[in-house]
Amino acid sequence: xxxxxxxxxxxxxxxxxxxxxxxxxxxxxxxxxxxxxxxxxxxxxxxxxxxxxxxxxxxxxxxxxxxxxxxxxxxxxxxxxxxxxxxxxxxxxxxxxxxxxxxxxxxxxxxxxxxxxxxxxxxxxxxxxxxxxxxxxxxxxxxxxxxxxxxxxxxxxxxxxxxxxxxxxxxxxxxxxxxxxxxxxxxxxxxxxxxxxxxxxxxxxxxxxxxxxxxxxxxxxxxxxxxxxxxxxxxxxxxxxxxxxxxxxxxxxxxxxxxxxxxxxxxxxxxxxxxxxxxxxxxxxxxxxxxxxxxxxxxxxxxxxxxxxxxxxxxxxxxxxxxxxxxxxxxxxxxxxxxxxxxxxxxxxxxxxxxxxxxxxxxxxxxxxxxxxxxxxxxxxxx
Amino acid sequence: xxxxxxxxxxxxxxxxxxxxxxxxxxxxxxxxxxxxxxxxxxxxxxxxxxxxxxxxxxxxxxxxxxxxxxxxxxxxxxxxxxxxxxxxxxxxxxxxxxxxxxxxxxxxxxxxxxxxxxxxxxxxxxxxxxxxxxxxxxxxxxxxxxxxxxxxxxxxxxxxxxxxxxxxxxxxxxxxxxxxxxxxxxxxxxxxxxxxxxxxxxxxxxxxxxxxxxxxxxxxxxxxxxxxxxxxxxxxxxxxxxxxxxxxxxxxxxxxxxxxxxxxxxxxxxxxxxxxxxxxxxxxxxxxxxxxxxxxxxxxxxxxxxxxxxxxxxxxxxxxxxxxxxxxxxxxxxxxxxxxxxxxxxxxxxxxxxxxxxxxxxxxxxxxxxxxxxxxxxxxxxx
Numbered sequence: 001x002x003x004x005x006x007x008x009x010x011x012x013x014x015x016x017x018x019x020x021x022x023x024x025x026x027x028x029x030x031x032x033x034x035x036x037x038x039x040x041x042x043x044x045x046x047x048x049x050x051x052x053x054x055x056x057x058x059x060x061x062x063x064x065x066x067x068x069x070x071x072x073x074x075x076x077x078x079x080x081x082x083x084x085x086x087x088x089x090x091x092x093x094x095x096x097x098x099x100x101x102x103x104x105x106x107x108x109x110x111x112x113x114x115x116x117x118x119x120x121x122x123x124x125x126x127x128x129x130x131x132x133x134x135x136x137x138x139x140x141x142x143x144x145x146x147x148x149x150x151x152x153x154x155x156x157x158x159x160x161x162x163x164x165x166x167x168x169x170x171x172x173x174x175x176x177x178x179x180x181x182x183x184x185x186x187x188x189x190x191x192x193x194x195x196x197x198x199x200x201x202x203x204x205x206x207x208x209x210x211x212x213x214x215x216x217x218x219x220x221x222x223x224x225x226x227x228x229x230x231x232x233x234x235x236x237x238x239x240x241x242x243x244x245x246x247x248x249x250x251x252x253x254x255x256x257x258x259x260x261x262x263x264x265x266x267x268x269x270x271x272x273x274x275x276x277x278x279x280x281x282x283x284x285x286x287x288x289x290x291x292x293x294x295x296x297x298x299x300x301x302x303x304x305x306x307x308x309x310x311x312x313x314x315x316x317x318x319x320x321x322x323x324x325x326x327x328x329x330x331x332x333x334x335x336x337x338x339x340x341x342x343x344x345x346x347x348x349x350x351x352x353x354x355x356x357x358x359x360x361x362x363x364x365x366x367x368x369x370x371x372x373x374x375x376x377x378x379x380x381x382x383x
Numbered sequence: 384x385x386x387x388x389x390x391x392x393x394x395x396x397x398x399x400x401x402x403x404x405x406x407x408x409x410x411x412x413x414x415x416x417x418x419x420x421x422x423x424x425x426x427x428x429x430x431x432x433x434x435x436x437x438x439x440x441x442x443x444x445x446x447x448x449x450x451x452x453x454x455x456x457x458x459x460x461x462x463x464x465x466x467x468x469x470x471x472x473x474x475x476x477x478x479x480x481x482x483x484x485x486x487x488x489x490x491x492x493x494x495x496x497x498x499x500x501x502x503x504x505x506x507x508x509x510x511x512x513x514x515x516x517x518x519x520x521x522x523x524x525x526x527x528x529x530x531x532x533x534x535x536x537x538x539x540x541x542x543x544x545x546x547x548x549x550x551x552x553x554x555x556x557x558x559x560x561x562x563x564x565x566x567x568x569x570x571x572x573x574x575x576x577x578x579x580x581x582x583x584x585x586x587x588x589x590x591x592x593x594x595x596x597x598x599x600x601x602x603x604x605x606x607x608x609x610x611x612x613x614x615x616x617x618x619x620x621x622x623x624x625x626x627x628x629x630x631x632x633x634x635x636x637x638x639x640x641x642x643x644x645x646x647x648x649x650x651x652x653x654x655x656x657x658x659x660x661x662x663x664x665x666x667x668x669x670x671x672x673x674x675x676x677x678x679x680x681x682x683x684x685x686x687x688x689x690x691x692x693x694x695x696x697x698x699x700x701x702x703x704x705x706x707x708x709x710x711x712x713x714x715x716x717x718x719x720x721x722x723x724x725x726x727x728x729x730x731x732x733x734x735x736x737x738x739x740x741x742x743x744x745x746x747x748x749x750x751x752x753x754x755x756x757x758x759x760x761x762x763x764x765x766x
Contacts (some may be wrong), residue, residue, distance in 0.1 A: 036706075036711055040712060042713070066701070070681060073701060074699060079703075080697055080699070080701070082697050082702070297449070314428075314465050316457060316463070318453055322420065322448070325448065329716070330426060333424075339591075
């Protein structure tokens with residue numbers, strides 16, 4: 001399913017290709033997040049125009065609302081939301097630990113109350129597989145326990161034990177399930193271990209023994225400082241198989257993604273491009289800009305000069321600022337499209353640079369120009 | 384500019400064509416409302432796909448925000464908002480009387496405070512022409528006084544006097560102004576007169592003496608019962624020139640539009656299709672439906688069977704209901720597109736029926752099937 005096409009000579013960056021039932025994913029790749037079966041404010045046809053190759057949806061959210069009977073009646077998630085390309089769903093683990101109330105953890109999973117209506121629910125590894133089989137996503141994630149940051153070593157140790165135990169349960173259950181809307185589903189394991197390097201290594205090695213089709217690095221972008229995030233990735237990556245895709249969950253800002261790619265990561269998802277768009281913040285090669293700024297009032301230029309996105313080809317900063325100041329939905333639509341284009345186009349440039357052996361040059365130039373403003377470092381970039 | 388192509392033999396319905404600098408408008412026509420230089424939640428390219436032939440924007444709103452320096456810097460309203468087809472702007476009169484605070488009316492216009500920031504402003508007939516010349520709209524409206532409903536005869540009489548006086552001022556001022564972004568601007572007069580038939584007739588006759596390129600019926604859809612609305616139109620229409628377009632401002636529900644067309648009206652604008660979409664209400668041939676209804680939960684059909692809009696071609700009721708229940712912007716986008724398609728397509732069917740001499744048949748069938756639910760009759764349908 002995964003082909004490693006090239007490896008950078010100056011870093012661990014990789015060029016790859018992951019083949020799924022719904023299409024091919026060229027890596028490194030950015031996956032727009034469609035938490036509730038819609039990338040916020042964007043239509044599936046706009047995602048095609050943006051050349052998004054894979055989108056993400058959230059098991060926990062969809063399980064609670066609309067509920068599995070609704071998805072089943074549509075014949076799976078692809079048909080439900082009108083997206084016929086590859087999809088990845090998380091396992092619900094992250095949200096059970098971050099959103100749900102009154103959690104009770106057992107060996108077989110987690111009892112919790114829905115954050116929407118307080119209903120008593122249970123998800124464990126077997127349920128996570130049953131739900132994702134019914135969703136029919138192309139890439140499915142193992143049910144894991146994501147400890148908060150910071151956390152004591154004993155708590156992280158417990159989370160790693162359950163994560164490994166549950167990954168076994170996921171693999172077993174998935175092999176036993178009757179067929180669903182998508183024939184081939186790639187089950188990825190999730191490496192936990194917090195900031196503890198030995199736990200990261202141990203978790204990675206025990207999951208790799210399961211010979212899963214791909215591996216994710218979880219428990220990053222949960223509020224930790226960036227050096228901790230990089231350390232967690234560096235402590236995990238060497239123990240992941242070279243010939244399988246690696247996915248850093250919930251990351252991140254553009255410069256962080258470049259640094260992760262240099263450390264050998266292939267896949268990313270993040271709510272930032274659409275979330276900050278709804279506040280009127282746009283990405284540029286030099287960093288983010290606030291589109292409501294008063295100096296944009298008369299500005300006839302596009303959000304970013306040279307950008308080929310729909311917003312930049314058709315509308316001025318002055319108009320977009322007016323829309324945002326007037327709380328008009330078209331304003332956040334345009335900035336959302338621009339920001340998604342920024343991430344997707346950045347990945348396309350990275351793949352081209354890797355294919356042509358000039359990624360070191362590209363990444364140096366990009367990181368020199370991009371000034372991170374850390375506008376969202378304090379909070380989780382997941383949903 | 385206006386050609387009368389056919390007249391119905393069973394009613395006063397007319398088929399016409401109005402030519403503007405930015406394109407041809409086939410009538411009867413529905414004009415989507417873009418109050419703040421954007422039809423809410425819809426892009427100009429989506430409006431093209433919907434085959435909207437003319438859109439409306441609001442002078443009062445744009446004058447206050449973003450302000451004329453911003454529009455001027457863009458070279459006019461068309462370039463500012465990225466719509467290259469015909470545009471109509473109202474004069475600001477309606478909003479000065481419905482939205483602004485601390486109004487003081489004089490012979491030369493109205494002093495008022497902005498409803499956004501309380502700034503002291505003045506608009507009269509000359510200012511309304513200056514602003515609309517700078518906006519560069521293809522159809523511009525005379526500055527009028529729209530009395531509330533109900534109103535004493537003496538108050539309506541005063542409004543009619545000022546409306547006629549100001550129409551003279553508008554015509555004079557417009558002839559004197561230097562050129563703007565659009566060479567040919569069609570100035571329409573607005574007939575007031577409330578529920579008083581003799582005042583409607585007098586106002587119409589005095590405005591028709593000005594030989595303006597078109598005439599509007601104002602002071603309708605301001606909270607009055609539907610019979611009053613029909614009476615106001617019936618009291619005005621006979622005194623309007625046959626060979627000029629007639630525009631009923633701020634109307635209305637689909638069946639009301641059909642009844643107005645039968646009474647000789649050619650042009651309509653209304654916020655209903657986009658406003659009720661944002662509440663999750665969709666138009667169908669049988670009347671409106673609430674898309675959040677629980678019986679749509681598993682419904683795999685489109686909003687309306689046979690509809691060719693983007694939403695109906697691509698998405699199920701179950702998915703749209705999920706989006707609306709989850710407060711996802713794509714939900715109101717899809718219902719907005721459907722509702723605008725409903726109005727625009729209805730007008731296309733009416734023009735075809737008129738061209739083929741079967742409008743009586745079409746309108747009888749439509750009115751028999753359509754059940755008005757009067758969901759918005761209590762409030763103004765303007766913005």
